[in-house]
Structures are given as C-alpha cells and as structure tokens.
Amino acid sequence: MAAPAANLKINGERLWDSLMEMAKVGPGVAGGNNRQTLTDEDAQGRALFQSWCEAAGCAMGLDQMGNMFARREGTDPDALPVYVGSHLDTQPTGGKYDGVLGVLGGLEIIRSLNDLGIKTKHPIVVTNWTNEEGTRFAPAMLASGVFAGVHTQDWAYAREDAEGLKLGDELSRIGWRGDEEVGARKMHAMFELHIEQGPILEAEGKQIGVVTHGQGLSWTQVTITGRDSHTGSTPMPMRRNAGLGMARVLEKVEEIAWSHAPHAVGAAGHIDIFPNSRNVIPGKAVFTVDFRSPDLSAIEDMETQMREQAQKICDDMGLGVEFEKVGGFDPVTFDKDCVTAVRNAAERLGYSHMDLISGAGHDACWINRVAPTAMVMCPCVDGLSHNEAEEITRDWARAGADVLFHAVLESAEIVD
C-alpha cells in the first residue's frame, strides 16, 4: 500500500464544529447527550448525518437493520470499498464523542478528500451502525453483530426494551428500516476511530492508541427471588430478602474481578428491585453482571465462579436464583496489516502513540470477523465515558482523525 504524504491533514475545526452540531440533537441533562437508539432523537441525528453526507456528494445506503452507508466512489470499479465509521446512538447519560467521533471523523475524511481533489482506487464508505450501546435493547453492538453473522436478524428484531417495545417495530416507527440485505456488503478493510473510554492514554501522555486487541465481554442477568413481606412485622429469622441476596452477590462480583487482576474487570450497572417500596422487603432483584478480560478463559472462569457463589448465597438464604446470558463476545485480535497501517500513520504524522487493548466492546470487534479491521483511539479526560461529563480536546480529536485519514488512505490507495 502506498503511503500518503505526511502533510495531508483533515480539517480539525470543521470536525469539531460537526461534533458540536450533532451534540445539539438529543441533549442530556448535564451537558452530554441522551440520544438512545431508535428514539426520535436518534432519527434526528441520522437525518442530520445523511444531509451532511449528501452535501459531500456521497450516495446513501440503508440496510434492514438501519445501518447507514455513505459512499464516495473510487476509480477502480472492481475494488472493494474501505469502510470507516462507528455509531451515533448514545447512553441515557452519554457523552458527545462516544461513537460520534468515529462517524463524523469518517465524514471529515470524505470532506477533506473533496477539498484536496484526491481520488482513491477503492471507494470509501462511512458507516453509522445501529444500536451499538445496547442500553435500550441488549446486547450491545447488535446491528454490526447481525452484519457479521453473529446474530440472526429475526432475533435482533425481537429484542425488547424496558417497556416491551420490539427493536424491529421501533426501527420501522422512526422510519430508518431499509431494504438492503444485512451483511451483503464485502469490505476491503474497516477502520474505526473511537475515544479510549479509559484513563491509560492520558496517564501515559500519548495522543494515539493503536488498538491491537479487544477485551472480551460477558453479560449475565441474575434474577433472585425471595418473598415480598412487611418490613415491620416480619421477624428477622422469617425474612427472604432478595435485595440482601443481591448485595452479597455484588460483593462477590467485586472479589472475583480483583482475583483476575490486572486486566479483568467486573460490575453490575443495571439493578431493579421489586416491588421497590419502602416498607416491603424485596421479593425480587434483577441485575446484570458485566465481566471483561482480554483472556477468554478468565471471562469464563469469572462467570462460573459468580454463578456458583451466587447459587450458594441464595441457597443459604432460602432464595431462588436464575441466570440468563444476555450478551457477550470473545476477545478480539485485530488484523495485523490494518494495525500496522494505523501505527505507521501515527509515526508518519509525528503523533505520540502506544499499543492498547480496548476495554470496551466496539462495532469493529464484530466486523473484524468478516473483514480486515483495526481501531484508532484518542484519549478522553480522566478516562471518563458513559457519562455526560465525557470530554476530549480539539487536538486529540484532530490527531485521531488525521491518523484515521492516513490509515484509510494507505488502504484505499491514492490515485495520482
């Protein structure tokens, strides 16, 4: 692959302005965003992105999972496209950059190529993947998972949110259910730019993370069943307190994760108590345990330990317990050539860089199964993400997009 000249840069100001403009869609309550997948706000964000792509001369594609594809033609009709992108949906209390930087960074590549009058042999396609966050409809990275053949489309359509609404119905309701067969597209390569969502790059003073691997993930929903009863008139020995059982399991989750240090992590972010009344001992607790590690055997071991210890805790307390695997993926090793292209780009542009293992799941982790894939990461302040206070600097955004630009150009091949 031919290396682009080191003076080729994207327009950092324009990229930043677009990020701020998109952040106005589905604003949060604390300066971030609440643009959850398949809400009216998601539809508004999609429409804004499409208007920008069309203004940049792209041809739009939309598949049956709502994945959006903005294509800039190449010179070789037989060359497979180089894909670039991420997701525009956010957490309920999400930030302005998680996912959005990767999509708008891809758009900025197209805009910069147009400015510079550069042609590429391979087409370049900017993608917005549906429901990466998985908050409203579990699991995360759902649509890229269907694209990569990890999930069936019917199963994905049947996912329900907390109100019992189905993903397929909501996709139709907001008007972004396309006709194109999911996964039919073949890719020359795929690159995703994303904020680190962790504290390492900032702590190490590096501008760029060259992502070599992705951490594996396991989500297990635990349902503990006790007995609703009056908090005042039920003697302590006669209680079957599902909330207390949950508390003891949460302590074990913490212990188990620490016992697999340094790379493993574990926590429960989702907790629901029933009937959730001040004077009723909880009869039911439902919560989701999230274990992650770059080592598949560590994930499996943590999950097994959690199930065994939760079963014992509940048996001892006279509680029932059930486990349901609601999400997960194996650790990922990204494509060697694509990773090299990212590292070379950072090197060529003179940005400080280091190799990273991604702690979070990303669409690139699924696409890596069907195309040569790599990721570029930039730091975020305090490693904070999935938080409205999520923040990055203009320089970090610019450097990340420059590296993405060069990696994509090396793969798409500039035509002189």
Next chain:
Amino acid sequence: MAAPAANLKINGERLWDSLMEMAKVGPGVAGGNNRQTLTDEDAQGRALFQSWCEAAGCAMGLDQMGNMFARREGTDPDALPVYVGSHLDTQPTGGKYDGVLGVLGGLEIIRSLNDLGIKTKHPIVVTNWTNEEGTRFAPAMLASGVFAGVHTQDWAYAREDAEGLKLGDELSRIGWRGDEEVGARKMHAMFELHIEQGPILEAEGKQIGVVTHGQGLSWTQVTITGRDSHTGSTPMPMRRNAGLGMARVLEKVEEIAWSHAPHAVGAAGHIDIFPNSRNVIPGKAVFTVDFRSPDLSAIEDMETQMREQAQKICDDMGLGVEFEKVGGFDPVTFDKDCVTAVRNAAERLGYSHMDLISGAGHDACWINRVAPTAMVMCPCVDGLSHNEAEEITRDWARAGADVLFHAVLESAEIVD
C-alpha cells in the same frame, strides 16, 4: 361503661362480601390489589365506600387531607363520637385486607346496629384515613399524622411521588380534597381493627391480638454518590461504584438489626440505581433504610450505627454519602381503658386472644396522641402482608369485627 350482651354479633357474610367487592377496585396482577393513594383507583374505592355509608344512613364528612368520616348519630347531643376505621389505600403489590378490614369492619358495625335497631349514647364515626401506606408519598400514615398534629398540612401537600407530582395536587385532581379543617374533630375514643401482618397469632393459634403497644419506626433515605463510568475500560482501582457501596451498607443494615434481637428489624425495600445501564458503573444509589423496634433507644442506636458505618464504607471507597430522615415515629403505648375494652370483648365473646406489639405502623399510632385509642388484630396466613398473596379466613375477619363491635359498643354505650 356498660358491657353489651354476648349474643350481639356482626354479619360476617356481609362483611366478607363487602371485602370482596372492594377488592375488585384497583386489582393487582396476582390476585391482590394495586390501589395506591390518590390514584384514580383510590378515587373509585372512596366512592364505593361512600355509597355504602350513605345507604347505611350515615352523614359524610371530608377534610382538607381527604380523610373521610361517616357518622351515625347518638342520642346525646353533647357526647363526643367514638371513632373506628383504618385506610383503603394499598401497596403497589398489596393485599385485599391491609387497612380495608378496619374500614369495612367499622361500616359493618353501623350496618349491624341498624339491623338490631340499637341506639348509642355517643355517635359512631367510621373513618378512611388518606395515604396510610406512604409508598407513593412518604411518610406512611401521613393524613392521620396531620390530624394528630405530627405534620403540618402544607408540608403534607408538598410531598412528591417518584414522578414529582405533589400530594396536594393529586388530592385535588381525584376530587377528594374537602373543606373541613384537619384535626378539628374531638374524639371520645378511637378503635382500629387490622390484620396482624405478622406470623405470631397464627403460630400461637390465637384468634385475636389485643394490641398494647406499637413498634417505633425510622426511615432514612441514603444517597451514595460515585462516578458514572464505562464498565469495560475503567480499571478496578479507579472505580467509584455507588452500587457496590450500597451493597456493603445493606449488609451492615442486616447485621445491625440482628444485633438488636429479638424485637428489632431492619431492611431496605426501596432501591434506585443511576443511570441503571448494563455497561455503566453506577454513579448514584438511592435507598431507604427501615429500622423498627418497640424500644425507642434501640431505634436511635440502630440509625446512628447505620449512619456511622455507611459513612466509613463510603469514605474508604471514595464515595459521597448523604442521609435524609424521610419518616418515623416513636413507639406507642395504647390507652389502658381502650385496651381493656378490647380484651374484655374477646373474653366475653369466647375468642382466644393474646397481647401483641404491633410491628407495623398504623393510623391508630398517631391518633393515640389526641384520643384514647386501641387496636384489635386478627391473624393473616403465614404472616404475609404487603404482598398480593396476603390472605385471611372468613372466621378470622368475623371474630376481629365482633371484638371491634363490642369494644366500640362498650365505649359508645348502648341506650336501652
């Protein structure tokens, strides 16, 4: 006080039929009721009760807290009324008898007096107290508390539910905000019949509980503040997990309650986690700790220990913690003469009985501050309450209402 003849009985079939009829209003999902205070279902239940009282010839009164009063006149214009009643509101997953038995038991007394053509010196007033449960608007026994001067009416009106709706506004919305000054009524005595909501009477094989004391209660809302962050990319040492902090406090609540055995109890029935997303470490946990004991010093000691230990747990974990007292009342000693009237009634009628300490809070606990008061309890199956499976037998209901009938008659004085 003159003792009524032992052959005077209420109509158990009519009482049971009325209980079953009221249970049709605001049905639950599992055979019980969801007729929470100031909902449309509460309004329907109130209208049904009023129609029955008017059919029984009662004059209706309604005060500014929505407390309902159905009056049967006495022969002495100067004699203060004997009050009897409880509440018609229920838990979100409540039973058919908690509160309702005491209100409809009072109505059955009036119907029976009408059947028997009995006149009493003192008027008899059947009361439905607003928001006894305190689930939607904390604290419990709110309107009887305003009546007894424990809370101001303005403070009560400003209580908010989970959606931020104010009690005063909801009372107006359902059309049950009256003009009568709250607490203006003077009482000769007040009697409340209630299911035990505990397992003791059934375990002891007794038909009647003569309630001598009421357990005191303390509700403390605990808010633990950590930091929302990504469950995958935040290393374990850098986490500030409010959910884990909560879990450790819940374990302490259990330990503290056991350390004050046998009469003290403690639990958290209400738990909310924020943002409550599978892949976000909880940044905030809000939960309410409920401690109870017939010994005031034990309650104060448990609450102090909980606050101190929660503070230490949160300090050690880098979490913030705040405490707010959201409800509570001191242990109660009921009126000696009224309690004796209840015990005499059970003796006279030949029902097996024992003295009890009420584990739950009741409207009678507040009214005891402004009038001579006592309670009658009947067993409930497995001591189960605040649960849709709450159940009693027809014989238990009949016996409880018969004892209530005789205690009220001894106080109201039959006119020959």
